[in-house]
Amino acid sequence: MKCQLTVHYRNSVKFIEAKSGDNLLGLLREHNIDLTTPCGGGGRCGKCKVKLLKQGGCSEQEMTSLEREVLSPAEKKSGIRLACRTVVSGDLTIVLEDKTKIAVLTSGLQFEPRLNHGIKRVTVMLDQATRAVQSDLLQQICDRIEGDDLRPEKVGLAGLKQLEQLDPGKPILVTTYRDQEILSFEQGGAEKGLYGLAIDLGTTTIALFLIDLSSGEEIDVYTLLNPQQRFGVDLISRINYSRTESKGVAKLTRVLLAALNVGIDVLLTRHSLKRGQLLLAAIAGNTVMLHTLLAVSAQSIAIAPFTPVFTAALEFKAPEIGLKIATAGMVKLLPAVSGYFGADLMADLLAIDFPVDQWNLLLDIGTNGEIILGKGERLLACSAAAGPAFEGGNISWGMAAVPGAISSYCFNQGQVHYTTIAGAKARGICGSGLVDLIAELLKAGLLDNTGAFRNKDKLPATAGGLITDYKGRPAFLVAPAPETASGEDIILTQQDIREFQLARGAIMAGIKILLKEAGIDFSALAHLYLAGGFGNYIEPANAVAIGLVPALLAEKVVKVGNGAGTGAKLYLLDQDLKDYSDELRKKVTYIELSSRKDFQTEFINSMNFCTSG
């Protein structure tokens, strides 16, 4: 039996077609609504609470034993249930809690944007006398918009069809772009505010910033996990998927656009805006993400000579690519440099705006460590294949920076303190927690310089019972079973430390190659910019402790926050940044580390914890 699921979330309502027998959690996931499900929907964690409304019976009998156990009497009474245990049996309305959200870094450097986005609205009144003059409506309107070089040729078919519908005797509201193009005609009247979207299209997380185009102010942000993750957590897996699956590229694009469009709906509903008010979008992302956004296969980036199909600053009418802002809206993609120097890094550069008379280093650590060393006309860049360790990947109890992740860790005289994201029960360790952990283990002398756990007889007494055993090798007990969500120990293994060393080593080697190329050493650096979620959460002292940041640079660290997001906002608001970023592109020399003979040497030299600086 078909039935309808109505989902309320903040001020937004979404309608989902369901059939009886569907699992509620599965249904929500299919429609890009990601609830916090530490146990993966296995009915163990009790986190996927939803409130059921307008359904016949919600009696105690229908509850599972887990629900009876984890829900408070008040919750039970108000209709709170667990989505993973709920089976749809008819039309159903649910309310999601406001806190149902994931932690994505959305704040960036403070910036004073130049308001030069190019969208203008003018109300034109054609009096009868004007209209009677030998001319056409389009030409008359163009003539009435002062100071613009608008040519009727630049109106699209959609614009013509809008114009035809209007009463030329009444005011006409004309929206123009870059003083050159007519985006739309509407019957005039009160002009409503105009808004834009800056989108940071990350491999793992996506953020949509709603920006008031009249002030440049950030009104709201909607964040989500990249729904393409279901086809592979890393880009190469997704490219493989797109290559081997029929219509794989189209599928990657479809889920991405569907998720972005849900985000747009939510933002519009939250702020009671009409879609027609959302006239501009600027999108930053790595080169693979921008290819999949356009349903252009990114295969060529994955195989030698790793050449992407495009890197230019492209611009589209929104309906062309399927982004549901205003029909007349424009979407601009930030330019990239190459397959491995994406528009996300370009956005970082726009956000930071490197001082030109000093050497500066930018480090954006995600699955790859993106490194840019720049001064004046020179920008040296490389991408160190660090792997996902800094994002919690390839680590036994690693996880993304979502609720329940241990994000900071302190080990002092045998006393352990850690915090988790959203204060949830510990479920695993995310990147910044990993750095803290390793820094503490080094400081406490539990690890030697090679990263190996010291022999038991050489361990300090404070280690107490924290050194344990994992598959026959020494390991560190991060959080004991009673404290954790799963009721099982969270452990850092020797192998995890090796993974971390490989990631850190790759990044350090990349930095050293760039310094060598520039002919400088660390002391020449004016600033070390740390961008991205990992860079923002990391404790500078611990970054020094693990040798990711040389001690002499500790004072020079500047946290950029979400540089890609900030750059996208700047790009959204200032059309001149297109030419500026084209200039930046020309300055970049990308150094392919794998083709450098000295990379392996630097890599090996960077493995040990004593080699930094």
Next chain:
Amino acid sequence: MKCQLTVHYRNSVKFIEAKSGDNLLGLLREHNIDLTTPCGGGGRCGKCKVKLLKQGGCSEQEMTSLEREVLSPAEKKSGIRLACRTVVSGDLTIVLEDKTKIAVLTSGLQFEPRLNHGIKRVTVMLDQATRAVQSDLLQQICDRIEGDDLRPEKVGLAGLKQLEQLDPGKPILVTTYRDQEILSFEQGGAEKGLYGLAIDLGTTTIALFLIDLSSGEEIDVYTLLNPQQRFGVDLISRINYSRTESKGVAKLTRVLLAALNVGIDVLLTRHSLKRGQLLLAAIAGNTVMLHTLLAVSAQSIAIAPFTPVFTAALEFKAPEIGLKIATAGMVKLLPAVSGYFGADLMADLLAIDFPVDQWNLLLDIGTNGEIILGKGERLLACSAAAGPAFEGGNISWGMAAVPGAISSYCFNQGQVHYTTIAGAKARGICGSGLVDLIAELLKAGLLDNTGAFRNKDKLPATAGGLITDYKGRPAFLVAPAPETASGEDIILTQQDIREFQLARGAIMAGIKILLKEAGIDFSALAHLYLAGGFGNYIEPANAVAIGLVPALLAEKVVKVGNGAGTGAKLYLLDQDLKDYSDELRKKVTYIELSSRKDFQTEFINSMNFCTSG
């Protein structure tokens, strides 16, 4: 029962879905295949012959009595039948005769086109070394196309998706437009010829000229009756239809595009071309036709202040407007000046290219008489609402210039000679026949200067029995019953002559107003250009006789032929004509005759046959 109708026409094959019981003629009409049907499909004229192939039985018994009568034994044996009498009873294959076509003027002035259409094809070979350089495919290709200012930003989404499919290790064929835009990428190899279409979109008839873009040569032409005629023969009726019928505008557009696309299919098939080779189209037509082509309502042209939505030289990617040339193809519309000075007149001007140091007059007679008087920087234009008399409309036995129409008429000493289009049995009188008739009647003294038939007692003896009576008033017997297709007399009535006088008077008044505005008289004119089908078929001597052309201009008449078609061809082949026609537009002063107080006076003064010159 559903069945398939397969239609062979010249080298083209068309498949039509049918069901048993369908009338074959009706089915063909529905699919824009117009057979010659003087009797309108009533089973009387025997003209709609088709050859049936691959159908079980075509025995004598199945024939109607008409078929048995009009078809020769050889025809019967070879499967020739009448479409109007044929009922579909299963899958059916038919062959249409080559001569199944309508007479539309497709020839124009001789011209030497400048080959500057802007479409270029370049084969680019990216070697591995080039590809490995830090860049993207799109940029590398742009860099390899010499002498062009191609920016990757100008490639559309379709181009990107093509590029992604190609093997960059093999030659890539790049098609560019105006040295600025990339239209398409294909895997290289042998380059095929490129073709363009010049389209003359008339109210009554449409012509598609297939042009070889490498030589400018006209390869072929496909002509058809404007299928919008089913919604009204004149533009105002069609605008009314579009206003009162739900989705009326869309319907007008749909039938028009369907017919144009059939024409394209026929041309491609006849010359074994691929659609991808047809990369450019230029379209001329009056302002209403160009509005309906784009599915933009032309309503505003029909009501005061008669302002069209657009007149500019617009350009679209072919799929945007639904014209089925190459997917990457571009369609350019010639610019108009106003609702009543359309792109068809602009095309006339381009075709004629008025000498700038002399006064010249252009007369394009269709439903309206379009008149342009020009010298140097001045172009004075007006449109005289002549009505359809010159096209055979509003005339009792009037008809379009299709087979069976009396197109020339000679009356000498009581001897009558006339010719019909395609030599068919006379069915009526078309415009040029009407002019000849009236000229002869005037010369023979059968009409007085006011256009009235002389009293019987004043008639010359040669009139013999040709003066007859129609509804109580005198009339002229043009073709007696035994000679005609219908077996009934074809008659020219007093009312018909009045209609003709009104039409001629309106045009003459228009010409005089323009001359007055310019401050010149007929003697100042260097040339009198006659454009359009009517202008081409008319005998100059008779045009003088009826006072449409002053006697002193008889030697200065230049027949332009299909000026709109010629102008469209020139516009197709030379991109610089866009700017040139924009210049022409600025020079035009359009004179609205209805707003001139002196128009009525001139109109009345022009009614009599003695007032010309």
